[in-house]
Amino acid sequence: MNATEKTVAEIIEDVCSQVRVSEGDGDTPLKDLGVDSLDVAGIFLALQEKLGVRVPDDEIDALNTVRLIAAYLDARR
Amino acid sequence: MIGLHAIASYVPEGSISNYDRREQFGLTDEFIAAKLGVSKVSRMGAQEDTAALCVEAFRRLQRKRPVPAGEVDCLVVCTQNPDGHGIPHTSAVVHGEIGASERCAAFDVSLGCSGYVYGLSIALAFMQANGLRQGLLFTADPYSKIVDPDDKNTALLFGDAATVTLLRPDGPWLAREFLFGTRGKEGAALNNRAGRLEMNGRAVFNFSATAVPGQVAQLLERAGVAAGDVDLFLFHQGSRYIVDTLARRLALPAAKVPCNLAEQGNTVSSSIPLLFERYIDDPAVRRVLMSGFGVGLSWASCLLER
Numbered sequence: 001m002n003a004t005e006k007t008v009a010e011i012i013e014d015v016c017s018q019v020r021v022s023e024g025d026g027d028t029p030l031k032d033l034g035v036d037s038l039d040v041a042g043i044f045l046a047l048q049e050k051l052g053v054r055v056p057d058d059e060i061d062a063l064n065t066v067r068l069i070a071a072y073l074d075a076r077r
Numbered sequence: 078m079i080g081l082h083a084i085a086s087y088v089p090e091g092s093i094s095n096y097d098r099r100e101q102f103g104l105t106d107e108f109i110a111a112k113l114g115v116s117k118v119s120r121m122g123a124q125e126d127t128a129a130l131c132v133e134a135f136r137r138l139q140r141k142r143p144v145p146a147g148e149v150d151c152l153v154v155c156t157q158n159p160d161g162h163g164i165p166h167t168s169a170v171v172h173g174e175i176g177a178s179e180r181c182a183a184f185d186v187s188l189g190c191s192g193y194v195y196g197l198s199i200a201l202a203f204m205q206a207n208g209l210r211q212g213l214l215f216t217a218d219p220y221s222k223i224v225d226p227d228d229k230n231t232a233l234l235f236g237d238a239a240t241v242t243l244l245r246p247d248g249p250w251l252a253r254e255f256l257f258g259t260r261g262k263e264g265a266a267l268n269n270r271a272g273r274l275e276m277n278g279r280a281v282f283n284f285s286a287t288a289v290p291g292q293v294a295q296l297l298e299r300a301g302v303a304a305g306d307v308d309l310f311l312f313h314q315g316s317r318y319i320v321d322t323l324a325r326r327l328a329l330p331a332a333k334v335p336c337n338l339a340e341q342g343n344t345v346s347s348s349i350p351l352l353f354e355r356y357i358d359d360p361a362v363r364r365v366l367m368s369g370f371g372v373g374l375s376w377a378s379c380l381l382e383r
Contacts, residue, residue, distance in 0.1 A: 038112045038282075041278065041279045041282045041283070045283050045286055057279060057280075060279075
């Protein structure tokens with residue numbers, strides 16, 4: 001994982017206390033990691049607060065892996 | 078000083094189980110229990126309306142602390158789903174039903190989830206200013222009147238209930254500080270569009286998770302009270318997830334942040350008094366912080382002590 005991906009993984013683990021993201025989970029769908037729809041709101045709020053990037057509502061559903069989220073954030077910072 | 082003397086509540090027996098809707102909405106048991114925190118949402122009967130819920134709450138108050146209706150001189154109802162179309166005001170309907178005297182002031186307050194904290198401030202100040210001695214603050218916002226049963230965002234959360242808080246000079250709980258906030262530009266996140274409730278869950282979550290902790294911290298600072306010296310933090314019971322999020326963001330121990338959503342759901346302005354009813358007579362609880370947030374967007378917090 002690159003630096004942004006690690007940051008995303010850390011935030012997911014922080015917001016979802018029951019979820020663990022390992023090195024090989026970059027392309028694993030968030031749902032398969034145990035992230036539910038309410039967690040997603042918490043994750044994107046935490047990312048916005050830490051990295052200053054707000055993801056519009058209609059783009060969130062497509063960002064369903066750590067790698068996709070990180071790439072989106074890197075492209076807008 | 079006027080203080081809070083007693084709280085009584087009425088949660089209708091009718092309900093819809095969220096476990097019976099697992100398939101319809103693609104829910105897991107864990108999501109229902111750990112995230113929504115709502116096992117079932119309460120539903121008033123076909124013959125009941127907002128004022129009827131209030132009247133039943135008043136009957137239950139009579140069993141706890143008998144209050145002659147003729148001695149009530151202030152009657153406030155907080156609701157955004159009044160009887161009929163709001164004329165006459167629901168507080169007047171309740172006034173008539175319980176047989177209060179003609180010298181009793183009665184008015185409605187239109188607020189959602191911040192309504193109880195606002196209602197306390199309004200009723201206490203109104204009573205103090207006008208020399209009134211016995212007040213009833215009702216909350217009743219039966220969202221079943223506007224919830225679309227097929228809307229996953231709202232149908233699993235909102236339940237019907239009413240509460241009544243007795244305010245009088247010998248009430249042991251005194252309000253010490255209040256803070257209020259409004260973000261009208263984002264009000265569309267939770268609205269009634271032609272009789273159907275709409276909620277942008279993400280927008281309401283973001284608002285709640287950021288605005289409330291800031292106001293709570295500001296309130297504690299203004300009062301010169303450390304979070305550790307507050308016995309209970311009574312947050313509006315929006316969902317288990319938002320209550321847990323607020324506790325985490327404020328670094329509060331779970332034991333100080335009770336949650337009672339399971340048996341009725343989010344009851345809007347009734348959620349905080351419904352929760353406080355459990356503790357109002359507990360001698361071990363002497364200082365509570367309440368915070369309501371939602372429709373408006375509006376949020377309000379207060380510190381109560383005895």
